Amino acid sequence: MNTHVKPGDPTFRDLASEEFDTRVHLAHAREQALVRKYEDFLIVDVDSHHYETDAFDEIAKYITDPVMRHEALFQGMARGGITSTDGSYQELAGRITRYPNRRKEKVPAEPHRDITLMHRWMDPMGVDIAVMFPTPMLNLAVCPRVELEVALAFAYNRWLCDTVLDKDPRIKSMLYLPFNDPAACLKVVEEFGEHPGCVGFMVTATHYKGVYDNAYAPVYAAMQERNLPLGFHAMFSWGDQSLRLTNRFIGVHALGFAWHNMLQLTNWVTNGMPERFPGLKTVWIESGLAWVPFLMQRLDNEYMMRPSDCPELKKKPSDYMRDMFFTSQPMEMVDNKAALEVTFQMINAETQLLYSSDYPHWDMDLPSTIYDLPFLSETAKRNILGGNAQRLFNLKPVYADWKLQSRGE
Amino acid sequence: MPEIRVCEHGEIADGAVRIVKTGRLEIGVIRQTDKYYAYRNLCPHQGGPACEGLRMPGVRSQIENGIFMGQTFDEGDMHIVCPWHGYEFHLADGTNVCDAKLKLQRFDVVQRDGAVYVVV
Numbered sequence: 270m271n272t273h274v275k276p277g278d279p280t281f282r283d284l285a286s287e288e289f290d291t292r293v294h295l296a297h298a299r300e301q302a303l304v305r306k307y308e309d310f311l312i313v314d315v316d317s318h319h320y321e322t323d324a325f326d327e328i329a330k331y332i333t334d335p336v337m338r339h340e341a342l343f344q345g346m347a348r349g350g351i352t353s354t355d356g357s358y359q360e361l362a363g364r365i366t367r368y369p370n371r372r373k374e375k376v377p378a379e380p381h382r383d384i385t386l387m388h389r390w391m392d393p394m395g396v397d398i399a400v401m402f403p404t405p406m407l408n409l410a411v412c413p414r415v416e417l418e419v420a421l422a423f424a425y426n427r428w429l430c431d432t433v434l435d436k437d438p439r440i441k442s443m444l445y446l447p448f449n450d451p452a453a454c455l456k457v458v459e460e461f462g463e464h465p466g467c468v469g470f471m472v473t474a475t476h477y478k479g480v481y482d483n484a485y486a487p488v489y490a491a492m493q494e495r496n497l498p499l500g501f502h503a504m505f506s507w508g509d510q511s512l513r514l515t516n517r518f519i520g521v522h523a524l525g526f527a528w529h530n531m532l533q534l535t536n537w538v539t540n541g542m543p544e545r546f547p548g549l550k551t552v553w554i555e556s557g558l559a560w561v562p563f564l565m566q567r568l569d570n571e572y573m574m575r576p577s578d579c580p581e582l583k584k585k586p587s588d589y590m591r592d593m594f595f596t597s598q599p600m601e602m603v604d605n606k607a608a609l610e611v612t613f614q615m616i617n618a619e620t621q622l623l624y625s626s627d628y629p630h631w632d633m634d635l636p637s638t639i640y641d642l643p644f645l646s647e648t649a650k651r652n653i654l655g656g657n658a659q660r661l662f663n664l665k666p667v668y669a670d671w672k673l674q675s676r677g678e
Numbered sequence: 679m680p681e682i683r684v685c686e687h688g689e690i691a692d693g694a695v696r697i698v699k700t701g702r703l704e705i706g707v708i709r710q711t712d713k714y715y716a717y718r719n720l721c722p723h724q725g726g727p728a729c730e731g732l733r734m735p736g737v738r739s740q741i742e743n744g745i746f747m748g749q750t751f752d753e754g755d756m757h758i759v760c761p762w763h764g765y766e767f768h769l770a771d772g773t774n775v776c777d778a779k780l781k782l783q784r785f786d787v788v789q790r791d792g793a794v795y796v797v798v
Contacts, residue, residue: 279682279700284730285691294761297725300702366731366761631764635724 289370291389291629299393301637307395308672310651312636313658314391314399316502316554316596316625319383321403321425322346323372327432331424337417348405354508358518365631384437390628391439395636397655397668400441400468401433404630407504410476415449422447426461434466438667443469443500443552448476451484458491468662469498469552474529475506481540489546498550498594498661503530526599530556531564534590538568541581543589550661552594555627559601559608562615565590591617594661596625597653598634610644619649623658681788681795684714690794695729698796705785705796708733710756710769716796717758717772718783726762728782733769734759758782 329341360368376385505525515521568586690709704719706729721728735751756769774780786797
């Protein structure tokens with residue numbers, strides 16, 4: 270017997286017979302958005318992903334070299350199995366169900382599948398504008414075939430512009446720079462720098478070229494001239510000599526995603542790059558935040574004793590770092606509110622921190638991770654969730670349809 | 679206490695889950711080795727639908743005299759795995775496997791006359 274239950278209530282869902290739908294998967298995110306009244310302000314997600322592997326046949330057709338194009342179409346682009354150096358169990362061996370289920374999700378014929386899937390997570394989360402990155406391609410820079418990195422960089426960037434960025438004003442990208450070839454990087458900036466939807470360029474942090482190399486000076490100058498930020502997207506490589514000592518994914522991921530950006534940022538500051546390219550803004554993506562206070566303290570301490578090592582600097586390393594931008598995810602939130610508050614103060618979060626979800630990856634953060642922080646003012650929350658990114662990327666606000674409808678616009 | 683009739687016994691397959699929604703309250707009713715468990719479908723981490731993911735046995739490392747011998751599944755300790763981020767909770771009592779302070783809200787389940795009820 271049902272007692273005290275209204276007519277028509279309750280409802281039942283049997284998961285075994287349901288098809289996967291991102292909007293259902295994220296229904297609780299939608300509730301969070303409504304309760305927190307996200308319709309009142311712009312939310313920009315500065316780090317989100319799609320799986321370019323799903324559209325690789327389309328992307329491969331953009332490769333201009335016919336031999337490489339044939340090879341790419343034949344081989345495809347997929348993560349390897351259990352013995353691959355990419356370590357393919359970041360989806361926790363099926364525990365994060367959207368990984369295997371995503372491939373079976375049904376979408377209409379139009380618009381492109383990637384646009385539909387992006388909207389299906391952006392809308393529930395309350396995200397209006399998302400900066401979108403690839404996934405397996407983040408480790409392309411460790412591929413020993415430099416010419417392949419260059420070919421795929423151009424193919425991917427052209428495909429993304431034609432297929433996604435040109436079609437949807439809510440989706441942006443910092444386009445891929447093939448960092449192992451500085452001349453090709455410059456060509457990428459020149460070809461795509463003015464393209465609508467391209468809001469900057471991205472280097473994956475897993476590479477083995479010094480960011481200070483003079484060969485990159487024309488690249489940085491070209492980006493500075495266009496007021497386009499340079500993003501360093503963290504990644505891990507289980508092929509890295511030191512990280513090969515980790516035998517569990519938690520180790521290679523926790524260290525790798527922080528370590529490679531620590532390495533690039535240290536070189537960036539100690540070589541005085543912020544003085545050499547004072548108008549070039551940098552964004553440090555997907556390393557979380559806990560590493561930033563550590564590096565500020567560490568570099569400041571050594572700089573005071575070794576100013577002769579970095580004579581280009583006119584202020585302390587941490588002062589340069591406070592001018593940089595950091596994305597929030599994966600934000601370290603377990604039992605450390607006090608440390609998190611200090612971190613926010615140290616990085617001038619109210620102006621420099623950019624909300625990021627990393628959706629659909631396993632350690633994604635919802636906007637509520639920022640909105641619910643007790644030590645932030647409403648203004649600070651809105652800056653971090655969207656205002657800072659809007660100013661950094663000079664974005665024209667484009668709101669989700671449900672927000673406009675909710676506001677009667 | 680109000681009860682909601684969830685199903686006939688056997689209507690939910692062993693290992694499966696039925697989500698019951700009443701008002702804003704969602705409860706996952708899980709059948710596992712012929713017992714029924716009911717927890718609020720809300721993860722204390724980021725609010726994910728905790729009961730909509732997999733049930734997986736806990737993973738145990740086998741250490742003998744300090745030597746790692748391998749790993750195995752503990753079938754006697756099934757975990758509810760939140761599909762958003764992988765937070766794991768003991769099916770038996772809803773406590774998080776890493777931090778017992780985190781809990782899924784538990785509801786009583788009653789079986790009567792061949793039917794299964796959750797007490798809300």
